[in-house]
Amino acid sequence: MKRRISVLTTNPSLGILTYSLPEGKAVTAGQLVSIPLGPRQILGMLWEEDVSNQIKIADNRLRPVSKIYDLPEASHCYRKFIQWVSSYYMAPLGAVLRMGIPFSPATIESREIKNYYVPKREWPKLTPLRQQALEKLSGEKGSVRELAEKAEISPAVIRALIKTGLITEQKTSLEIVLSLPDPDFNAPILSETQSKAAEILKESIAKKSFETFLLDGVTGSGKTEVYFEAIAQTLRDGKQSLILLPEIALTEPFLKRFQARFGCEPVVWHSDLSQARRRKNWQAIVTGQAKVVIGARSALFLPFKAIGLIIVDEAHETSFKQEDGVCYQARDVAVMRAKFENIPVILATATPAIESVMQVRLGNYKEIRLAERHGSAGLPTIHVINMTEQALAKGRWLAPPLVKALTNAVERHEQGLLFLNRRGYAPLTLCRHCGHRIKCPHCTAWMVEHRQLGQMICHHCGFTMPVPDKCPECQTADSLVACGPGVERIAEETALLFPEARIETITSDTLATPKQAAEFVEKMDQGAIDIIIGTQLITKGYHFPRLTVVGVVDADIGLQGGDLRASEHSFQQIAQVAGRAGRSALDGHVFIQTYEPETPVISALASGDREAFYQTELEIREITEAPPFGRYVALIISSEKQEIAEAVGHQLGQRKPEGDGIEVFGPAPAPLLQLRGRYRYRFLIQAKRNIPIQRVIHQWLSKISIPSSVRITIDVDPYSFF
Template sequence: MLPYPFEEPFDYAVPAGMELGVGDYVRVPLGPRETVGVVWDNRETTDSRIDSKRLKSVAGRFDAPPMPAATRRFVEWVASYTVAPTGAVLRMALSSTGGLEPPRAAVAFRIGTVPDDFKRTAARNRVLSIAQDGLARSAAEFADLAGCGLAVVRGLADTGALQAVSVPPRMPAADIDGNFPGPALAPDQQQAADALVGHVGKGFSVTLLDGVTGSGKTEVYFEMVAAALRAGKQALVLLPEIALSAQFLQRFERRFGTRPALWHSDVGSTQRRLVFRGVAEGQTKVVVGARSALFLPFPDLGAIIVDEEHESAFKQEDGVIYHARDMAIVRASIEQVPIALVSATPSLESIVNVEIGRFAKLDLPSRHAGAQKPAIELVDLRKDPPPRNRFLSKSVIEAISETLARGEQAMLFLNRRGYAPLTLCRTCGHRLKCPNCTAWLVEHRFHRILLCHHCGHTERQPEHCENCGTADSFAAVGPGIERIAEEAGALWPDARTILLASDTVGSGIGQGPAALDEAIRKVQAHEIDLVIGTQIVAKGHHFPMLTLVGVVDADLGLAGGDLRASERTYQLLHQVAGRAGRAERPGRVLVQTWMPEHRVMQALVSDRRDAFLRVEAEERQMAKMPPYARLAALIVSGPDQSEVDVVARELAKAAPRNEHVQVLGPAPAPLALLRGRHRRRLLFKARKDVHVQPLLRLWLDQVDIPNSVRVQVDVDPYSFL
């Protein structure tokens, strides 16, 4: 099987003297180049009309553990479920082919022979004192322990006082000890932990760990990880976003004495190679990662945890479209291991699976260490509107001023990046839009650019309106967090403020995971008074001195007619409210809304989550929508609009039709132009008991699709853009 969009494996001849087994990673010729493949099976599948002598030969075998049978089966299952080519799914399991090569030895240093004319300094003496135990350490380890620069260590090596030695690379997370003593748990935590631990080694099971924000869910499922380690197994923890990894790693290190292996898109290639190899060899015991970590070749998996299981970030929308939470359950089933789904605001899908007995459920209804839930208040913007061209109400301004005066921290939350979502000409009303997408350009004033958040197109704000020619006529419409930061700077000029978004992480700190880690550290250390952020600060973070959260625009996610708009909005607002008052100081949350009567707002203020979900469930059931029905979307796209329309119409003509199935469309997608490609959507709707994949494959087989047009299949769609 090759990591390209092919449905079936290719046949190759095995050269004399080469021993190959199922699962082996190999190099094979493909056209004019060589590529990596996996021996999928060893059956004689070659067409009898083809002379076996014409088969190309396998070029070489990698010296690596073979891909486990469970991983191969998982790849095939995902391909079948998502209606994707098996090779396209395999590509996700071969995302670090460098890990197939044996890792190179590392250079370390140990005590050598100190020359007679050796010039001693305080730093050199500290390094030599540490080296007296005879252990080999890297230059960085010596420098860290001795509190000196790398040049000091290298200088000692040049004199012979330290001797360079070659050592095997240390595999990430190879020395995690399941018996490392953990913290004392509260009675309800201990009860939940015991239940999770009891599932380890007992085959497949799914448990929903449902706990309020601040209830200590992480410490509970750490006990499940520890149990897997004690059983000699590996563990996988999936997080929806890289932004959650900073504090998580600190908590993991406190619990286990060392850090897990990290796996996400921002991990460097060297570390990715080591993690891939360490997992494949069974040396790397715990991996914490984004959804792609699900495809690592674990040979001895013992437990899977999906934290923040409700998060839409677990849904991959490009390439092979899949939901990592759902596929994690499948992998757990194939591996015959337990899986825990963790959330303070579980998805309706998981709640329904609990109700029908498919999942077990554990509850943590109270905050840890006696902390109280924050008081949530609605600010009716119809009665307490902000001043003109401002976005913070009098109530929020007064509350933040009082909080800062007490020496406590406050947070302003708005899930919108940039300065303003729309820029238009005051004279003629012309709006600046992306040339590649059906989207407005977002002003990012701090970077002095206009940016499309869908394709990444950037440009400078023009001096003249291209429509009417008026100079300096553009105005920002609506707020982004940069505009809120500008307003906050005018209101509280002495407050130490930080801006936290995926593309903006505080002045002078930079961008990326390391910058975010430093920003979170500064907030925890109370070097910051006022946090202004998007959803990356809404969950997972523990700020003991943060007692006030102000939500700038609570209604933002309710527009657009999305199937899950109310559910998602409730989850996000509940999570961000949970940042307030997590220690001994009580918390307060002010939610600015134009619709205080909306059931999302009423559920928040009354803390009646279950009643809210019941109403959501009833509406979905009446509308015959998920989780009480099946949906699949076909997204037809291409550079030529007329060609896309022709294919979309042909698909509509060939659509399956019976009493249990309904096909809607084609219709222009809300983002009708995305990255230069015109897009049309068809929606397949079926009864819950209908097996949709065979119908989808038969449907697609009936239409001749030209190479210039792409048809993507999205089974169980979460986004309808």
Template sequence: MKIASILFPLPLPEPFDYAVPDGMHVEPGSYVRAPLGKIERTGVVWAVKTRAEDDTRDLKPVIDVYPVPAMPEPMRKFVSFAARYNVAHPGHVLAMVLRARGGLKPSPTETVYEPTGYRSNRMTEARVKVLDAAREAGPASAAELARQAGVSPGVVKGLVDIGSLEAREVETDLPYPQPTRFEGGEHLTAEQKTAGDELRRAIAKGGFQPFLLDGITGSGKTEVYFEAIAEALQKANDAQVLVLLPEIALTQAVLARFEARFGAPPAPWHSGLSDAERRRTWRETAHGRARIVIGARSALFLPFCNLKLIIVDEEHDTSFKQEDGVTYHARDMGVMRAKLEDAAIVLASATPALETMVNAEAGRYKRLRLSARPGAARLPDIELVDLRLDPPEKGNWLSPTLSNALVSTFEAGEQSLLFLNRRGYAPLVICKACGERLKSPGTESWLTEHRYTNRLVCHLTGWSMPKPEACPMCGAKDSLMGVGPGVERVAEEVRVLLPQARVEIFSSDTARSGEETRGIVDRMAGGEIDVLIGTQIVAKGHNFPNLTLVGVVDADSGMKGGDLRAGERTYQLLSQVAGRAGRAERPGRALIQTYGPENPAMIALAAGDRDGFLQIERDVRAELMLPPFGRMAALVLSAPTPQLIEEAGRLTGAAAPNGEGVTVYGPAPAPISLLRGRHRIRFLITSPRDVDLSAYMAAWLKGLKLPNPVRISADIDPYSFL
């Protein structure tokens, strides 16, 4: 008798053993159903072994096997690695793999109807309309034919009864069209062709090969990695490619480019899809029929059959870091998945992360450079506007220099973009009478005023309320005042400055879906917007040919707090947003408003000296043994009362193992010490690079016993310090 060890997508420490019934074919990677307690659950067979003669356990049997190709061994190894590295249960990682379990079953079907060619002598007007609709629409459901003909569904049934329509069952989840174009890209520059040819040679050779595609904004990195995709698809007719993008907005904007280049749209994967769309992509990926998948970070956990190439576009972007549930960084996990799959991986960016640059300089990644924009386009001129010397008028947020530039750009018939990474009208609401700063209940998070909707919103928890007429603390009427600028406030100022201009806001409040995002991007690209005001979503790879002026309203906001990457992130973000200007024939210009023009990040931006700035960052982190020259982890604890969180911190600190070179800082209150009614503390842990910090954290948590109301989470390589 065979025994199947089944891993379930639950917080369980290991697979459970089950008996395999006679005649049932089960192999490692099979997706199965088996009883767990009193409930039947879906799991994956992690191993199959022969039952020993002295094994007298009363094992429950496997109930059923899903008709899906088994999860390949590299994928199972990746699940185990991701769990160990990120200090998570393997079942939690498997839950990310099984996020669209409807894909385990065959596609649902629906009944459609089509004409047979037979017409009765007694045709009514309603029946004629239905047959005409059926000829024009092709196979369609009864409800759809009735809607198009403007009749009741009973008319359709009557036509079936007399033999004028016939019914047949069709699958609702159709396979994705297959790519058909693999030839080299047209109009590549010499630099692009050199990089593309090197990628093609590497893909043709096969095996694990990591690349850094380091190209300035607008240099055509997408066209270069298209060459690698074409080679991978052409080399093997079952090869699959994964393209990771940092934003849903990017996945929507770039689909058309993929379809034009390869003759078929890629399969999408992101949180904006419906359940049916996610089910379809999961099934087609598992069966190997989705040749190109493009998606957000969670697409990394799709069950590819034969993954041969991974692209991580904008690899520096912080949205590749998953902060909830299983914390992981999709870029770093992507490199490991490529290694386990024996595949190539391309990390593409104009502002690579310091970790990636250090790997490239050490020879672990092959670096391909793109130093120029195609054609007449060139990088924009960047100028720092010192707000101490050139302050805005009272009540305004745009300096005279930036205001004048907006006016002259509008008069020239060109477009402007203003960047401010703050949603809403004002990031803080304060009472002029008593000084109360309005916060979200149970949270030390200030409420943001949204004047368009007249609501106060917590951007951390999503809680909101109508803006009150009186202060909730002192009762003073008309005393609540918004402090500081948000994008709505800047838009208000621009409309006064340029009353004839067409002004729009681009943020998660105005682009809540892929369709709304496409609408804004298309209107800007089509010249229907004169001034676009947006948050960091505007920096994400958009190409606006008539955009010649970029203005950064507050360049200093990202420098605040104790984030070790604050300077690097600020440089990356501002460099990306400035790079939106001058991407066609007209030259671009970027004005960056700052109170600290002497900051190394600002000096480097103005000088275009990215490598010089990274050298400063490298020296500081090397001196302090911080990533990428050392390791870092975090433990965050939360509890419903101050007394309980204090006790939990004491117990956790006392349980910390001794580790050579490991330093534990804390416990200390988290920067946001109260969130959703729970008090929070954190530990920071550092070590040299040669220490297995994941194993250290796992050993710490394994021996830790805390009261039930206390929650604890580990974060390897933390990016957020809230």
């Protein structure tokens, strides 16, 4: 009988399959293999070296493994970790592995990648479509798909242009030449507090065991310099470090900072990489050549050769929560990866998540505090503006005290920032004549006017339409009015108030790539911007020495909707944006506009009493048995047909689990009943922490057969309740 091995494929619907091993081949679990499936070859990881005893299939019914790749095998810890993620988040094993190995056998085997180059030159007369494509792509390089995406045309047009010879082929070798970060390249002089913190981290690295640190330092306290020392130590030990950042746009300024400290750039991992770059970086990570990796949350699933340290920067950020595909919280997954690898993990933040504060109290995380700002900078002064006492003209949103402070700042050649977490011009467009509100045809949501683009956009599904010139309902011309402000409207008001000022609007629409972020940072550094109007994108990580005035246009926005984390997120967001002010010798002032100055969030921000806020939040969560005291799981049933989604919800509702320590709410139509054309019904499962909730849900779902047109999304520890 031939030896049988099991292989975990990177195909979510296949999972673990059995194959035979050709005579005389030696294998180790964790090796990457290619296996035949029908006429195709697919990629997988050798999961168990010998399952001959468990699998009694006749030899002739088993196909042999096609190829065993000459790459270091993933460790036992790694496989355990993948298994844990799969069972905790109730996601297919293959889907989890795929995040760490997002390739096909052909890509893994290739030594070079075919790219195409569009030279910068004058073009002969072509069809307008081709002409436009070439102009857009001038000087660009990439695969057919990448070029097509950049030019927003079909790949067929690109292929046709390649045939004409106007786009030329270039082979990019996948050979890796990496410079090694030098731990002693430019070691900074740390303050006493920073040195103490760095020492604690270095000691932990020397111990080579699992430990979770909450590096809790006020904004501007120099957390990065501190954890850079931990990275330096890991480099000296010859191990790899991983730093997770919450936003791709933050990568570019971070790379510069890293290079200044260690003499070269780290290896990057995020979705914006070209295929060639992605393949190269992956190889460097798997073979251990990449000593420091900075990445988005998916980097957590990479099979590092010898990982020694994980850092989650801005660890409170909600963008660490993955909301589609495998739903997971990267901060929690980082801690678990460190646990399986038996290495330290550092959660760095100025405004810790409630869950992290709780773990410190339980003694599971070690807290390191940096209570003061680095250098000569003091904390900014907070001014609360009670908007009920301000008589603003219609269509005006900025109160006089804030305007005055901005005026002074601009006169002194300092910079100002207005924060409003709302993209576009106005969140709602309404007909003055009949009251009709313009709604997305695919979602239960209003269309948001983006005046600069001349379009209305649904922020949930991306559906766009031109701004109508008459009401779609009653056909009255010029009857549509914008309700409430978005950043574009605030920019308009600012331009009226400060006609001389150079104003820049920063949202995910204007700052989508690392390159755009780098350009923006450069303009700020050169003093080419006087006032920024920005969404939450601007609250993270930036350091602008001449920024002295911050205005929070509407501090009450985040508290609407009232979900579990509304207060916590509002607090974090406002504290973070406030932290952008006065980060040098210049004094910082923060103006918070609110209609409810008495709420715990605002009063904690005003008094600077963070502990009181966390205490109140924790007490509320404890009484309501909400996370982190209890556990939540959301179940979302969706279908293009409302009746079907509702019927499946009803069937599940009749069989919902009952018992001590578990309560199931629903089915209820989701607040966002329709999303991207699918109707959605929700359950919320609330359970005590000792309940094996995943098992309960598995059993529950197995009780009914679910039509193939229905999708069931399981979100363990959910952040979204829509």
